[in-house]
Amino acid sequence: MGKKGRPKSDVVRERIVTIRMSEEEYHALKEYSDKHQQTITRTIKTGIDLLYKIGAQGDFLEEKPSAPCGIREKSVKSEQI
DSSP: OOOOOOOOOOOOOOOOOOOOOOOHHHHHHHHHHHTTTTTTHHHHHHHHHHHHHHHHTTTTEOOSSTTTTTSSEEEEEEEOO
């Protein structure tokens, strides 16, 4: 008889990250995820991947004092020649 259950993945994902959100922030995230037919986890991972891509393009980030989700937001500032 063969093994039962989910097959093991090549990539081990054992790190867990949690964040606190207001009710408004959660509902906005949930609404976006539902609209794009993806999980909240997939939505967040996609956002993180986009941040990595922005950084990989050589743009540098400048801090802004406030953000809607209560964290320090960074905006992309293009270099002037």
